[in-house]
Amino acid sequence: MAVTIKDVARLAGVSQSSVCRALADPARVRPETRERVERAARELGYHPNRVARSLITGRTGNIGVVLPDLANPFFPTVVKSIQTRARGFDYAVFLSDTDEDPAVEVPAIRALAKQVDGFLLCSPRATDEDLRSFAGEKPIVVLNRRITPFPSVTADNADGMRQVVAHLHALGHRDVAYVAGPRTSWSNRDRLRGLRAATAARGMTLVEAGNVAPTVDGGAAAADLVLAAPVTAVLAYNDLVALGLIKRFQARGVVVPEQLSVVGFDDILVAGLVGPPLTTVAIGKEQIGRVGVDLLLELMADRDSTGTARRVLPTQLIVRGSTGPAFR
Amino acid sequence: MAVTIKDVARLAGVSQSSVCRALADPARVRPETRERVERAARELGYHPNRVARSLITGRTGNIGVVLPDLANPFFPTVVKSIQTRARGFDYAVFLSDTDEDPAVEVPAIRALAKQVDGFLLCSPRATDEDLRSFAGEKPIVVLNRRITPFPSVTADNADGMRQVVAHLHALGHRDVAYVAGPRTSWSNRDRLRGLRAATAARGMTLVEAGNVAPTVDGGAAAADLVLAAPVTAVLAYNDLVALGLIKRFQARGVVVPEQLSVVGFDDILVAGLVGPPLTTVAIGKEQIGRVGVDLLLELMADRDSTGTARRVLPTQLIVRGSTGPAFR
């Protein structure tokens, strides 16, 4: 059936061990045998069975990526950069989408645990306690969330909010609303924290509109709540929510940004394409993935090197057409 | 270190074989031993090592998904449905993004081959010949492309184009342009084929504007070519290209749809959110993934059952604001 190391050994007239050595570390065999082995391997089309290898070495050459929702354009971008970076180091990527369900996360991680060398948990929704139960087992790097004792890569949400608030304040806004994302999302909590601090620092009032799903529909669902509040601008948990808000505002005849300014977060691709183009906060999505992989590789190489490195990436306000002077 | 079947056997006071049987098929052991084994397993937190299992059984419980570009919103949607469906059958998903590079595809498949039970190739860009070299090796189902001898799941592109052409014809359009996607894309060729037939059937003229990358930038790059042609409507290979076209049209002061109608393909989420909302052809993206998984599972269960099943899913024209009466 499949061609094994034995077949190569037989054809090359050497032992398994030599085949293994010749292919793994050519310096450890005589040039002549190396040549023989390589020829035999090529002739038979031999590719070592990674499964068998990982059984003995304990390494799989895979990393597991767990995320809440691939339908949110933010995540594919991160996954792509992870995948690209990982490929560069000969790692393959296992993907698990938990559909925003915290309960699915732990089993998903468990299921993958034996087949990967480490995990990249993207915006995990599980409780701190559940996540910490994996602490000793496998190298884990967490993205978009800070939780000891794992290394993490996050965006500087607070600074992003500071920039947004400064922008809105300069436009004359004094009363703003925040449409919150999932309660289980650390980013949501971090953004809200940053927003509270920033508005408080400028003496602005902040209305918090319930938690919604981080989707267009979620945003649309909160739009009417926002309209009922005495605010001139609304910040959304992320761009999808912001787009949902705008969609519903338009349906209600509310003109953005003349009557109401809207700000998103993430700067997903479509943010710049909609009408009006969305003012938002850009995060280095590719950078998150790349840095995450690098951290994980370090961690896997040396279990307690970067033990609890915390990389915080800068954010950048992108001003587009969805914000304007406060309506009076 | 990790807890193995031996540890469980020792604690339960039975042999490895019994532990294995007790966990795999409880009916094959006495209820009492089953109880003992289960308790021991629970106590030790035992989870069978899937790597070791797959070495002996030859099955991995994984499926490999290869696709050209996760940054195109079409693919995450498909991947998500694949992932969801696969999880339902206890399969994990390996993901490989080839970045639209046909040369990366074959090595990517090879690399994953030993760790998966089958492949779902999403819009593969490699040549027929290269792909066929995998024919005997692993179960493969191809999505968005038809290529013997693999089972495939495709959208009815021709019918979608027929619907678009009928729509445009009714609006008075007689001269239309097509902005083609990658030459390596089967969908692109299939759509063009369908479009040629549909326009010919109605005596309309068709201008073909070069091949571009299937991205917003690709569309923007072709916009000026379209404006230079004597057409009143333009069809794009996909929604991203259409959005790129519109973006550039707006920059050039061309009003859509008053001066030029634009039609996309795929109906990605953002198509309905941009201004003007995009007329496009909807494909059952979730369905593609789901049906693909089902086909693959059948194929894996019985190597030559669905040998060369070809599922063609319906397409549906979605009329939105980017098309209107022909400009004269």
Add this chain to the structure above:
DNA sequence: CAATATTCCGGAAACGATTCCAGACTGACC
């Protein structure tokens, strides 16, 4: 040339599960 160091190679033991095979035990029946 002898003694020693070095290189290179083959045999065999792992890794952790599954599975075949045969033996031990149970119960039923004559």
Add this chain to the structure above:
DNA sequence: GGTCAGTCTGGAATCGTTTCCGGAATATTG
């Protein structure tokens, strides 16, 4: 009670690779 069928269990082989260990061959040195 003896025989037989059937159930349940443990031992051992197996998957394909890596790696340890010791022996043979070669090179180095005095």
